[in-house]
Amino acid sequence: MGKFILQRVGAALAVAWIALSAAFVVLRALPGDAVDATLARTGTSPAEVAARRQALGLADPLWRQYAAYLGGVVRGDLGESLVTGQPVAQMIGQNFGPTAALAGSALLVGVALGMALGLAAGLAPRRAPGWLAEGVAALALSMPVYWTATLAIYLFTVVLAVLPGVGGGSPRQLILPAAVLGFHTAGSIAQVTARSIRRTAAQDFVRTARAKGLGEADVTDHILRVSLLPVIAVVALQLGFLLGGTVVTESIFVRQGVGRLLLAAIDNRDFPVIQGIVTLTALTYSLIHALADVLYALADPRVRVEG
Amino acid sequence: MRRRLPVSLGVLGVLIAILCLAGVVVALLALRAGLDDKDGGNRIVYGLTLNPSGFDPHIHISNELGIPFYSIYDTLIYRHPQTMDFVPGLAERWEMAPDGLSWTFALRRDVTFHDGTPFNAQAVAANLDRITNPELASGKALALLGPYTGYTVVDDFTITLHLSEPYAPLLDGLSQVYLGMASPAALREYSKNTYQWHQVGTGPYRLEEIVPGDRIILRRNPEYAWGPVFYAEATDQSVDTVEFRFYTDPATRSLALESDAVQMIGELLPTDVELLLGNTQLRVLRVPIPGLPQQFFFNTKRAPTDELAVRQALLYATNRTEIVDAVFQGQSPVAHGPLTATTPFYDPAVEALYPFDPTFAQSLLLGAGYGDSDNDGIWDRDGEPLRLTMIFPSWNQTPEVAQLIQSEWRDIGIEVELIRVPDFPTLRSYALEGDFHLIAFYDFGVEASLLNQFYMTGGANNWSGFSDSELDGWLHEAVRQVDAGTRAALYSSVQQRIMEQAVVLPIREYVNLNGTTARLDGVIFSAQGWWPLLRNLQLRP
Numbered sequence: 001m002g003k004f005i006l007q008r009v010g011a012a013l014a015v016a017w018i019a020l021s022a023a024f025v026v027l028r029a030l031p032g033d034a035v036d037a038t039l040a041r042t043g044t045s046p047a048e049v050a051a052r053r054q055a056l057g058l059a060d061p062l063w064r065q066y067a068a069y070l071g072g073v074v075r076g077d078l079g080e081s082l083v084t085g086q087p088v089a090q091m092i093g094q095n096f097g098p099t100a101a102l103a104g105s106a107l108l109v110g111v112a113l114g115m116a117l118g119l120a121a122g123l124a125p126r127r128a129p130g131w132l133a134e135g136v137a138a139l140a141l142s143m144p145v146y147w148t149a150t151l152a153i154y155l156f157t158v159v160l161a162v163l164p165g166v167g168g169g170s171p172r173q174l175i176l177p178a179a180v181l182g183f184h185t186a187g188s189i190a191q192v193t194a195r196s197i198r199r200t201a202a203q204d205f206v207r208t209a210r211a212k213g214l215g216e217a218d219v220t221d222h223i224l225r226v227s228l229l230p231v232i233a234v235v236a237l238q239l240g241f242l243l244g245g246t247v248v249t250e251s252i253f254v255r256q257g258v259g260r261l262l263l264a265a266i267d268n269r270d271f272p273v274i275q276g277i278v279t280l281t282a283l284t285y286s287l288i289h290a291l292a293d294v295l296y297a298l299a300d301p302r303v304r305v306e307g
Numbered sequence: 308m309r310r311r312l313p314v315s316l317g318v319l320g321v322l323i324a325i326l327c328l329a330g331v332v333v334a335l336l337a338l339r340a341g342l343d344d345k346d347g348g349n350r351i352v353y354g355l356t357l358n359p360s361g362f363d364p365h366i367h368i369s370n371e372l373g374i375p376f377y378s379i380y381d382t383l384i385y386r387h388p389q390t391m392d393f394v395p396g397l398a399e400r401w402e403m404a405p406d407g408l409s410w411t412f413a414l415r416r417d418v419t420f421h422d423g424t425p426f427n428a429q430a431v432a433a434n435l436d437r438i439t440n441p442e443l444a445s446g447k448a449l450a451l452l453g454p455y456t457g458y459t460v461v462d463d464f465t466i467t468l469h470l471s472e473p474y475a476p477l478l479d480g481l482s483q484v485y486l487g488m489a490s491p492a493a494l495r496e497y498s499k500n501t502y503q504w505h506q507v508g509t510g511p512y513r514l515e516e517i518v519p520g521d522r523i524i525l526r527r528n529p530e531y532a533w534g535p536v537f538y539a540e541a542t543d544q545s546v547d548t549v550e551f552r553f554y555t556d557p558a559t560r561s562l563a564l565e566s567d568a569v570q571m572i573g574e575l576l577p578t579d580v581e582l583l584l585g586n587t588q589l590r591v592l593r594v595p596i597p598g599l600p601q602q603f604f605f606n607t608k609r610a611p612t613d614e615l616a617v618r619q620a621l622l623y624a625t626n627r628t629e630i631v632d633a634v635f636q637g638q639s640p641v642a643h644g645p646l647t648a649t650t651p652f653y654d655p656a657v658e659a660l661y662p663f664d665p666t667f668a669q670s671l672l673l674g675a676g677y678g679d680s681d682n683d684g685i686w687d688r689d690g691e692p693l694r695l696t697m698i699f700p701s702w703n704q705t706p707e708v709a710q711l712i713q714s715e716w717r718d719i720g721i722e723v724e725l726i727r728v729p730d731f732p733t734l735r736s737y738a739l740e741g742d743f744h745l746i747a748f749y750d751f752g753v754e755a756s757l758l759n760q761f762y763m764t765g766g767a768n769n770w771s772g773f774s775d776s777e778l779d780g781w782l783h784e785a786v787r788q789v790d791a792g793t794r795a796a797l798y799s800s801v802q803q804r805i806m807e808q809a810v811v812l813p814i815r816e817y818v819n820l821n822g823t824t825a826r827l828d829g830v831i832f833s834a835q836g837w838w839p840l841l842r843n844l845q846l847r848p
Contacts, residue, residue, distance in 0.1 A: 032732020038360055041731060042368045042447050043750075043760030043767040052444055083360045085500030086519075095520060150558055157566035165568020166559055167352065167552045169521065252556050254563070256521030260358065260555070264520070267730045268360045 004297065008290035012283060019282035020073065023275050024066055030269070033058050034082035037268045056082055069275065078279075079272035081265075088276040091261060098169055099257035102177055102249065103242045109182025110189060110242075111235055115228075117186060118193020122227070123220065125198065133190065140187030145245050149180045149252045167254035177253040181245050185238050192234040193227075200227035229300050236292035243281055348547030349846045351827070353839075354554040354563055354572030358520060363503035364485045365438050368446040370751060370837045373484040374573070375523050375551050377838035380487025380508035383412055383431070384478055385535040386753060386834035391651050393478050394536050397426060397488055397509065403789060407473030414464040418533045420490035421513045428466040432458055433491035435468075443499050451480030453786075473787040475794060479754040484838065511538065511842040512549065523551040525841070534842060539829060544845040564589060564822045570846075571827060571839070575820040577636040577704070583822055590825050593638060596817040596836035597650040598751030599761070600642030601703060603812040605745060608772035611693065612744045616675040618809035622661040623668035624719050625712060631815045634707045638820060642813035645758060645805045649816070649836075652755040652798035657806045665719045672719075679720055686720035694722045698737045699747035701727055708814055709747075738770040745812065746770055753834050755798045756786050762805060773810045 035053045053059050057068070072079055078088035120133035156163045156176055164172050200206065200223045209219050247259030258277055265273035355374060361367035364376050383398040398412040418426035435458055438448045453474040459467045470477070480486055490507035497505050506514045511534060512525040527547045554560045554572060561579040563569045565586065575583065575591065583589050605612045605621070612618055627641045640648060644657030672678075677686045677693055686693045697712070699705040706727055713723040726743075728734045737743050748770055750757060759782050760766045764774040778801060785797035805811060819837065823830055829843035 030732070031736030032730075036732040036735050037730070038368060039444070039446050040735060040767075042450060044446065044450060045767055051441075055444070080500075084503070084519075091519070094518070098521075150562075153559060153562050153566075157568065158562055161566065165563050165566030167354070167554070167563060167568050252559055254552055254554050254556075254559065256518065260520055260553075263555075264358050264360070269730075269732050 005290070005294060008293055009287070012286035012290050015286040016279055016283040020070075020275060020279040021066075023278040024069065024271075027269075027271050027274055028062060032269055034269045034271065037270075038083060058082075069272070073279070078276040081270050081273050083268050083270050088272050091273060092258060092276055092280060095256055095258045095261045098255055099246050099250070099259060101174060102181065102246055102255065102257060103239070105174060105178035106181035106185055106242055106245070106249075107235070107238065109178055110185025110238060113182060114186035114189025115193055115231065117190035118197070118231075121190060121194035122197025122201075125194075134194070137187050137190035137194075140184050141191070143184075145180065145184050145248050146252065148183065149177070149249060152176055152180050153252070166252070169256060173253070173255075177249050177255060181242065181249050184245060185242060188241075189231065189234055189238060193231050196227040196230050197223060229296065232292055232296050232299065236289050239288050240285055243285065349544065350548040350550065351546050351570040351844070351846060352550045352552060352568065354560060354569040355523075355551050356553075356557075356560070356572070356574040357555055358553045361503060362517065362523075363499075363506070364487050365434070365448045365489070366443055366445055366499070366503070368485075370835075373833075373835070373838040375512075375514075375525060375549070376487065376506070376508075377484045377510075377833060378512040378525065378549075378841040379506055379510045379514050380484060380489065381418070381510050381533070381535075382482050382484070382487055383414075384482045385537070386479070386482045387535075387537055388831055388834050388840070389537070391753065391834055393482065396482070396535050397431075397533070401478075407470070407787070407789065409467050409469045410477060411461065411465065411467045414466065415533055416464055418509050419530065420492070420509050421507045421528060422490050422492055424490045424492045424507075426488065426509055427463045428460045429463070430488060430491050431466050432460055433494055434486075434488050437489075437494055437499075438486070448485040451476075451483060451485055453477060453480065473789065475786055475789045476754045476756045479752075483835065509533070515548075520553065525549045525551075531842075537831075537843075538840065539843040539845075541842075542845065544828075544847060546841065546844045546846050549841055561822065564824075567824065570824040571821065571830070571844075572823075573819050573821045573837075575822050577634070577638045577820060580636060580638055580820055588825050590823050590827075590830075592821045592823065592830060594819045594821055594832050594836050595640070595647065595649045596751050596819055597647055597753045597834070598757060598817070599645060599749040600647050600813045600816045601705070601708070601747070602642065602645075602749050602814055603697065603699070603745040603747050604761075604771040605810060605812065606741060606743055606771060607810065608741055609744060611675075611688075612695070614675060615809060616671050619661070620668040620671035620675075621716070621721070622809050622812060623664045623671065624716055624721070625661075625812060625814075626663040626715055627814055628663065629715070630708055630711050633711060634704050635815055635818075639815040639818040642816045643806075644802045644813060645762070645811055646755060646798075646802060647816040650755060651753060652795050654799040654802045656799065657802055660806050661809075665715075669719050677720075684717075684720060685722050692722060693720065694724065695744040696724045696726060696742070697745040697747075698726045698728060698734065698743045700731070700734050701729060703817075705747050741772065749817070751817065751836070755794070755801075756782075758782060758798075758801060758805075759786065762801070762810065771810050773808065775804065775808065778804050 035049055035058065039052055040049050057065060069079065080087050081091060117133040117137050120129045124130040153166055157165045163176050206219060206223060209222055246257060247262060250257040250259040251263065262274065262277045355371055357371050359367060359369040359372045362372050364372060382396045384393050385396045387394050397415055397418060399415055400413045401410055403410050414428060420426060437443060438445050453476060454471040456469045456471050458469065461467055487508055493505060493507035494502060504517050511528055511531045513528050515526045516524040527545060554563055557576050560572050560575050561583055564572055580591050583591050605618045607613055631637060631639055631641050646653045672686060677688045679686050697709055699709050709725050713725055716723055738746055760768045762769060762773060762778060763782050764779050781797045781801050785794050788794050826847045828845040828847065831840045831843050832838060833840060
């Protein structure tokens with residue numbers, strides 16, 4: 001098991017390095033840099049713009065910039081924002097908490113709602129609860145977060161006025177964004193759960209159990225034990241969706257967070273900030289996948305590795 | 308076979324546990340909600356519309372940063388919001404030397420910074436030192452000082468600024484938040500990068516807290532007694548605390564206002580205004596912003612917009628009234644020239660030029676040798692169809708404007724390719740490569756010398772590539788002349804020449820649509836249009 005975990009962590013680090021390098025190259029292929037986004041806009045003379053670019057190291061050859069950046073990252077230094085001069089690690093630190101709170105609570109809502117819908121759709125197919133659950137899951141998958149969010153804000157803060165208006169970090173203001181993001185996360189969890197239950201229910205051992213005269217509750221229990229395993233993988237996958245979803249959700253709900261930091265950094269071509277966030281996101285994502293693999297191995301003896 | 312519970316705890320137990328956990332979290336959130344806010348006094352939440360790239364007025368450039376920080380700082384001079392005249396601020400009097408190469412400012416003696424540091428000539432000197440330090444990389448403050456070369460501290464409350472040539476726009480620069488006076492003690496205590504989180508001025512509000520990307524909190528300065536003539540006296544209804552939050556998504560701004568999450572917010576969508584006006588709890592204020600209008604520059608270096616007749620035809624072919632009515636719901640005035648009507652030295656003579664006249668536009672094109680020789684609806688000349696490329700950003704409804712122009716021009720046989728860019732660096736890269744016929748770009752400011760960077764030969768933002776030595780001369784001279792009459796005459800010539808030469812396609816004068824709760828009185832904005840006078844706000848219970 002120790003070797004297995006080591007392998008997974010190693011893979012996670014490799015993914016993070018690839019993501020970082022890709023971000024580094026792609027960002028520099030985009031038109032403009034931080035100096036274009038700020039100083040050049042105010043009509044500053046080209047000579048001063050060039051001097052500023054030189055001072056920020058943006059005029060260096062690409063390989064040297066990359067080597068310097070990678071060297072910093074290895075030493076745990078993510079660099080400084082080209083716009084505010086703030087250390088990137090500090091900027092991400094300030095914004096990580098609110099994003100984690102949003103993603104975490106949305107995941108909770110998503111898993112609870114998604115599994116409830118999946119169970120209903122899987123265990124009661126071709127009956128009213130099943131149809132309803134499938135319909136809701138399809139809506140969650142097909143509607144854009146942007147649209148649901150705006151609609152939810154209008155409904156709950158203006159028309160019904162049961163929740164506070166958007167903006168800020170009071171705990172009550174977390175309810176709506178977490179519910180909206182969680183709703184969309186629930187869609188694929190529900191579908192995978194339902195499909196997995198139906199596939200399991202069609203297997204021979206279920207027919208055998210029924211033939212042996214086992215009660216329907218016991219049969220259901222057998223089905224669920226087998227069919228809920230793939231859900232672990234989906235939940236881990238949904239984290240990728242969540243991290244993307246927070247970008248949109250944070251903007252609409254006027255919340256502080258890594259997603260909004262990223263949007264602003266892209267507008268300003270603030271390379272170190274973007275690279276820092278991409279690296280951190282890739283690392284988080286692949287570590288959680290590694291964790292899911294480990295959990296999966298623990299939960300299902302069939303995929304347990306030797307050694 | 309071992310007997311089980313109807314459904315074993317194994318799997319459903321986990322599910323139930325998750326559901327319970329979710330319930331507990333929601334309940335906890337609801338409980339804790341009762342604990343947050345309210346710390347006494349009048350308090351409003353003010354919605355900002357973009358997250359500025361930085362907050363230090365000496366370094367950073369956005370107009371948005373002035374919304375909070377105009378009230379943190381005082382400037383040596385103010386512009387009166389109604390008359391646009393210069394009135395005393397931290398300087399009681401000022402005088403230009405007869406040669407125009409120096410200005411002497413007599414400072415107020417009764418002013419203290421929020422940290423208790425007294426305000427004096429040494430404080431002004433410390434600010435000038437900071438702004439002119441190349442290490443700081445000032446984006447706007449330094450540019451506003453123009454040909455500034457240094458200062459002389461005459462005595463504790465008198466300072467002289469020296470220039471290498473006469474510079475009329477200096478007073479305007481000194482009236483802007485970017486040249487706000489910061490506490491020298493705070494400037495010493497914090498580095499160039501960290502000062503922005505600990506800003507200390509002499510203004511009617513103190514900076515209490517900045518959480519980047521989340522909020523800025525200001526608290527009223529009870530000692531404030533040195534405001535300019537247009538600042539109101541503090542009353543029981545003055546706002547004690549202003550909390551700024553960032554509503555970057557335009558669609559949520561009116562919702563935030565309607566749900567009372569904010570009591571004041573700018574940049575409402577024109578399409579939301581009609582609905583908001585029907586709500587008696589709310590008010591909508593249209594605040595014109597001086598400077599350049601929302602507009603498109605013609606590329607005068609690339610065929611066919613390098614031909615005057617073609618550019619003029621395009622101006623005649625554009626129904627600006629239709630665009631303003633359809634896209635901006637009639638909430639903005641139509642723009643006619645390179646400056647908006649509220650900008651000092653605006654010349655209304657440009658309004659008579661270029662009425663919407665598609666027939667005349669076509670006759671101009673005919674005169675230039677165009678016609679529909681192959682009957683495909685698109686005019687051509689020497690086998691080349693009349694096809695133009697238009698570059699524009701996604702903000703301020705510019706895409707909708709571009710689409711309307713495209714359809715208006717198609718009616719007279721011109722084809723337009725629309726290219727929408729996501730951000731300013733991309734827009735700028737198109738401009739630098741000259742890969743366009745029309746490009747949307749504009750900026751704001753009260754000083755007509757703003758035109759220099761856009762229209763002077765080789766100007767830093769002269770994206771049209773236009774070059775006219777006589778125009779260059781007028782623009783240069785207007786900056787050196789202090790007499791208002793002389794400047795007005797020069798800027799009249801400038802505006803008329805720019806329009807005669809059809810360098811720019813003006814669309815609408817920029818109007819900031821602000822929404823407030825009806826309980827808020829005294830909503831007035833600075834001469835620059837963007838910055839509210841927080842001092843004058845009155846919140847009725």
